[in-house]
Amino acid sequence: MKVVLRIALGIIAAIGGFVDIGDVVFNTQAGAQFGYELLWAVPIGVVGITVYAEMSGRVAAVTRRPVFDVIRTRLGLPTGLVVLVASLFVNVLTLSAEIGGVALVLQLFFDAPFTLFALLGALGMVTIIWFTPFEGLERLFGYLGLALFVFVAAALHEHPDWHSVGGGFVPEAKSSTLYWYFVVGLIAAALMPYEVYFYSSGAVEERWTPNDLLVNRLNAVVGYGIGGLLSLGLMVAAAQMFAPAGVVPDHLGTVPLLAQIPYGEAGLVLALLGMLFAIGGAAVDASFAASYSIAQFAGWEWGKYRRPSGAPRFTLAWLVFFALGLGILMTGIDPLELTEYSVVLSVVALPLTYIPVLLIARDRTFMGEHANGPVARVLGWLYMVILVVVAVAAIPLLLATNAGGG
Amino acid sequence: MDERFDLVYRLLDDQIVDVDGRRCGRVDDIELRGAPGEPARIGALLTGRGAYAARIPRPFRNLARKLFGDDIRGATVQRVPWSEVEDVEAAVRLYGRAEDLALGRDDRELQWPFKRLPGG
Numbered sequence: 001m002k003v004v005l006r007i008a009l010g011i012i013a014a015i016g017g018f019v020d021i022g023d024v025v026f027n028t029q030a031g032a033q034f035g036y037e038l039l040w041a042v043p044i045g046v047v048g049i050t051v052y053a054e055m056s057g058r059v060a061a062v063t064r065r066p067v068f069d070v071i072r073t074r075l076g077l078p079t080g081l082v083v084l085v086a087s088l089f090v091n092v093l094t095l096s097a098e099i100g101g102v103a104l105v106l107q108l109f110f111d112a113p114f115t116l117f118a119l120l121g122a123l124g125m126v127t128i129i130w131f132t133p134f135e136g137l138e139r140l141f142g143y144l145g146l147a148l149f150v151f152v153a154a155a156l157h158e159h160p161d162w163h164s165v166g167g168g169f170v171p172e173a174k175s176s177t178l179y180w181y182f183v184v185g186l187i188a189a190a191l192m193p194y195e196v197y198f199y200s201s202g203a204v205e206e207r208w209t210p211n212d213l214l215v216n217r218l219n220a221v222v223g224y225g226i227g228g229l230l231s232l233g234l235m236v237a238a239a240q241m242f243a244p245a246g247v248v249p250d251h252l253g254t255v256p257l258l259a260q261i262p263y264g265e266a267g268l269v270l271a272l273l274g275m276l277f278a279i280g281g282a283a284v285d286a287s288f289a290a291s292y293s294i295a296q297f298a299g300w301e302w303g304k305y306r307r308p309s310g311a312p313r314f315t316l317a318w319l320v321f322f323a324l325g326l327g328i329l330m331t332g333i334d335p336l337e338l339t340e341y342s343v344v345l346s347v348v349a350l351p352l353t354y355i356p357v358l359l360i361a362r363d364r365t366f367m368g369e370h371a372n373g374p375v376a377r378v379l380g381w382l383y384m385v386i387l388v389v390v391a392v393a394a395i396p397l398l399l400a401t402n403a404g405g406g
Numbered sequence: 407m408d409e410r411f412d413l414v415y416r417l418l419d420d421q422i423v424d425v426d427g428r429r430c431g432r433v434d435d436i437e438l439r440g441a442p443g444e445p446a447r448i449g450a451l452l453t454g455r456g457a458y459a460a461r462i463p464r465p466f467r468n469l470a471r472k473l474f475g476d477d478i479r480g481a482t483v484q485r486v487p488w489s490e491v492e493d494v495e496a497a498v499r500l501y502g503r504a505e506d507l508a509l510g511r512d513d514r515e516l517q518w519p520f521k522r523l524p525g526g
Binding site: 063064065069072073076077078080081130131295296298299300301302307308309311312313315316365 | 525
């Protein structure tokens with residue numbers, strides 16, 4: 001019974017930790033501008049993150065190698081270094097966007113300048129990370145992020161036209177570049193690489209062994225699967241409430257309206273709470289992902305299971321990354337624009353980190369009987385192709401649509 | 407170890423872990439001993455950022471040397487004698503402690519500011 005409870009608690013944290021600022025931005029904007037038409041892109045991204053996370057979690061449980069260990073050993077030093085630099089770049093952009101998201105949500109609670117809230121938000125998160133053990137961090141942000149289910153409830157409350165919703169899951173070829181920009185953005189937002197670095201390093205932090213492979217599979221399939229419902233909820237709610245009125249949610253403050261319209265003040269508070277902790281949790285994950293990457297690449301001691309002084313270069317790394325993320329925001333860049341850039345650029349770097357994981361997950365020398373089976377093999381290569389296509393299309397679409405600005 | 411063991415596939419770039427489970431560098435290069443045509447054996451594992459430049463493609467080598475430093479044995483590169491290696495499985499596990507092999511020095515030097523803080 002205890003085991004079942006432990007597994008369930010982990011899955012619940014994974015659900016609440018699924019959504020970040022990229023998901024919020026792309027899903028609500030897609031719903032507002034294209035109604036239900038882009039729903040099909042969400043499961044492509046969700047299955048992708050499931051496949052990638054399951055493989056990297058399995059590799060970590062069996063070989064105790066997290067993603068950047070695999071990148072360094074499979075790609076070697078020079079290529080690994082290129083992947084490291086690219087990953088750090090997009091991770092810091094992501095971290096910066098998430099800190100900006102936290103600041104924007106705080107601004108909806110209290111009236112004060114953005115830069116003050118960015119600073120306070122970053123300081124608050126640094127303090128929480130400093131004093132909270134790894135599992136506590138995952139749970140704190142994951143559980144409170146569950147408040148986002150208010151958007152799913154709102155979507156159902158407004159009685160969607162199920163026929164149109166069903167139609168949205170059938171991909172349609174369109175000639176609009178904005179439509180394809182959103183397809184790429186939605187897939188990319190679900191497949192942010194920092195989530196996988198964090199997930200696989202977390203497996204090492206929690207000392208997973210091959211006995212935890214079931215937990216890994218459930219976390220990835222059920223946790224991310226149900227987490228994906230949050231994305232769908234945001235898009236369907238935006239399709240119902242924003243699209244008919246022609247509202248484009250180009251400010252984060254517009255998003256909580258989706259919960260406020262059906263549920264009033266209580267809905268608003270839940271929406272803000274969920275957004276605050278989901279986005280805050282993503283900031284923590286992104287800062288760790290960057291620090292795990294550099295520490296694993298260079299072979300430094302790392303991990304939250306150590307005290308901050310027990311892994312000092314790792315500690316210094318996440319402090320520096322928070323400072324860098326904050327610094328980017330202080331230039332006055334619009335956090336939502338930053339979000340779009342970080343999501344699209346992340347997907348460009350994604351195949352570089354996906355290939356080595358796929359290569360080791362199928363390698364019996366390292367994985368023994370836990371190497372990729374038929375399902376993981378087929379899905380693994382299928383996503384290899386999808387990721388390369390999306391990565392190649394991403395930058396031209398970003399430029400052609402002026403980052404979704406039309 | 408009689409069976410075949412591929413150095414680049416199984417050893418190069420792997421994590422080095424000391425007897426206390428402390429991560430203390432990666433196998434950045436491998437030192438072989440033995441003249442050509444004679445039996446060769448692994449002399450030592452080399453670890454440290456000073457070993458990076460030699461592994462970077464030639465056009466970028468000067469840049470890498472500026473970024474990561476020159477190869478100075480005992481300073482930017484440490485030798486881990488092969489006799490210190492207990493096991494090569496998930497990681498390269500050493501018989502001894504990192505400090506006795508002059509590994510993980512930067513981590514030890516950086517500890518003090520964090521130790522002074524509450525919860526650090």
